[in-house]
Amino acid sequence: ITLLSQKLRGSLLLSEAVANLQITKNSINLKQLSDASKNYLDALALVEIETGEVIIDLSAQYNRRHALLSVESRLISDDISGKKELLLFDGVKLNSHLHYRIDASHKVTIIEDTQRLDINNLFVGIPIQALTVDAQLNAGQPIVHHFKARLLGGRLDLDDFKLIAPSQTILNLSGISLPEVIKYSAYPEIESKAIVDGMLPLKLTEAGIEINDGIIFARAPGGYIKVPENTVIKAMGRGNPAFSFTMQLLSNFQFDTMQGRIGYTDDGESDLDIEIKGISPTVSGTQPVNFNYSHKENILKLLQSLRFNEQLVRDIKERY
Amino acid sequence: IELPDAKELGLIGEQTNGLLGVVESSVEVETLVKEINLRRLAKYSQIAEKNGMTLDQVSLLAGEKTIKKTAAGQYIQNASGQWVVK
Amino acid sequence: CTPRVELAMPSEPITINLNVKIDHEIRVKVDKELDDLFDDESGLF
Numbered sequence: 001i002t003l004l005s006q007k008l009r010g011s012l013l014l015s016e017a018v019a020n021l022q023i024t025k026n027s028i029n030l031k032q033l034s035d036a037s038k039n040y041l042d043a044l045a046l047v048e049i050e051t052g053e054v055i056i057d058l059s060a061q062y063n064r065r066h067a068l069l070s071v072e073s074r075l076i077s078d079d080i081s082g083k084k085e086l087l088l089f090d091g092v093k094l095n096s097h098l099h100y101r102i103d104a105s106h107k108v109t110i111i112e113d114t115q116r117l118d119i120n121n122l123f124v125g126i127p128i129q130a131l132t133v134d135a136q137l138n139a140g141q142p143i144v145h146h147f148k149a150r151l152l153g154g155r156l157d158l159d160d161f162k163l164i165a166p167s168q169t170i171l172n173l174s175g176i177s178l179p180e181v182i183k184y185s186a187y188p189e190i191e192s193k194a195i196v197d198g199m200l201p202l203k204l205t206e207a208g209i210e211i212n213d214g215i216i217f218a219r220a221p222g223g224y225i226k227v228p229e230n231t232v233i234k235a236m237g238r239g240n241p242a243f244s245f246t247m248q249l250l251s252n253f254q255f256d257t258m259q260g261r262i263g264y265t266d267d268g269e270s271d272l273d274i275e276i277k278g279i280s281p282t283v284s285g286t287q288p289v290n291f292n293y294s295h296k297e298n299i300l301k302l303l304q305s306l307r308f309n310e311q312l313v314r315d316i317k318e319r320y
Numbered sequence: 321i322e323l324p325d326a327k328e329l330g331l332i333g334e335q336t337n338g339l340l341g342v343v344e345s346s347v348e349v350e351t352l353v354k355e356i357n358l359r360r361l362a363k364y365s366q367i368a369e370k371n372g373m374t375l376d377q378v379s380l381l382a383g384e385k386t387i388k389k390t391a392a393g394q395y396i397q398n399a400s401g402q403w404v405v406k
Numbered sequence: 407c408t409p410r411v412e413l414a415m416p417s418e419p420i421t422i423n424l425n426v427k428i429d430h431e432i433r434v435k436v437d438k439e440l441d442d443l444f445d446d447e448s449g450l451f
Contacts, residue, residue, distance in 0.1 A: 186428050186433075245422075246422045246423075246424055249420065249422055250422075250424075277419075284420060287417055287418075287419065287420060288419035288420070289419060289420045289421075289422065290419050290420070290421045290422070291422050291424070292421065292422070292423045292424070293423075293424050293425075293426070294423075294424070294425045294426070295425075295426050295427075295428075296425075296426070296427040296428070297427070297428040297430070298428075298430055301430035301431075301434075302428070302430060304430075305430055305433065305434065322449075323449055323451075356449070356450065359450060360450055363443055363450070367436060367439050367440070367443075370439075371432050371435060371436050371439075372432075373432065373436065378436060378440075381433070381436055381437065381440060382440050382443075385437070385440050385441070385444065386444065386451060389444060389451060
């Protein structure tokens with residue numbers, strides 16, 4: 001297939017009863033494939049593959065008399081790496097095994113359908129590691145049986161999520177480190193300590209993914225938040241006494257409980273309402289302090305600007 | 321003395337608040353820094369006015385930028401306020 | 407004398423509210439204005 005600068009070796013046996021196509025142990029160099037197919041598939045236009053090879057095994061029999069088609073394919077890739085715009089990925093391993101039988105009335109019998117994707121590192125603005133997807137193509141009704149990944153010092157996972165709308169599942173967050181989250185926020189200089197878990201009802205609609213009434217809570221024994229002197233928040237508060245008092249309380253806020261609600265819309269708008277109960281020893285001794293924090297931000301735009309900043313830093317490092 | 325040379329010679333550096341800081345003082349360096357900072361602050365407050373932000377906010381964003389743009393080998397102020405060579 | 411234990415009830419809790427809205431639009435626009443400031447404005451960077 002000179003078009004895609006790939007070579008495929010196979011055998012095609014034709015008899016009046018059966019047609020049989022066999023492509024065994026063919027390997028495709030993904031870098032060449034993606035470079036060559038860029039101008040045909042605009043979806044691939046922004047993808048740059050650095051390394052990666054896929055071994056293909058395909059066998060298809062078509063029984064003319066019963067109009068019965070049997071297709072079996074195995075795709076195994078080694079370590080694919082590359083980027084799509086500013087999204088970086090490496091250590092991508094694909095392991096796909098598919099065996100379908102399709103009869104004259106196009107009814108599909110699934111004999112084998114296991115799709116497994118592993119990604120060592122995926123950078124979307126924040127680094128995501130050890131991502132694993134176990135899924136089935138399921139004859140056009142794809143479903144993710146298990147998805148898990150490590151990020152922000154903790155883990156995220158979900159099960160049984162159909163990829164055709166409408167569908168829903170529960171996104172579980174566990175062991176997320178508050179300082180890691182704040183490191184990627186607009187106020188990275190804020191110091192903190194807490195481990196956060198969460199359960200986020202995820203809904204897939206025609207428009208995309210949304211979260212309604214997700215709950216997050218800090219693990220016992222809670223933690224602390226310390227807003228240092230020279231931050232932008234303090235700058236915003238100058239000349240507003242109530243605000244300055246809040247900042248004083250938050251300069252060393254020790255809390256034992258933190259719980260909140262999370263909303264997320266398909267265009268990326270996130271909405272967080274958190275109740276934190278603790279004390280601010282240096283300012284108000286052991287008097288209980290209830291801190292209600294609400295946060296609105298577009299997460300997709302945040303990740304985009306984080307990717308942009310990361311690229312800027314990389315450019316500068318390369319140039320100097 | 322010109323701004324780029326003063327930076328190259330390590331006499332001044334970029335601070336986190338978007339302003340220049342003196343690393344090795346001299347009358348000439350002090351006046352250069354004062355003059356540049358005045359012009360920068362005028363620009364920052366213009367931008368802050370236009371976008372409904374505070375001067376400090378714009379200065380901090382400017383600081384992020386100037387520090388990132390600073391060439392390796394020149395001085396920048398680190399998170400705890402000390403001069404370090406990038 | 408009999409020891410007297412006095413349980414001082416902690417006084418009323420202080421309630422503080424903080425609402426933060428991060429608008430990436432402004433940040434991107436300001437970012438661009440600052441880029442231009444340090445590029446074409448001679449002698450400011």
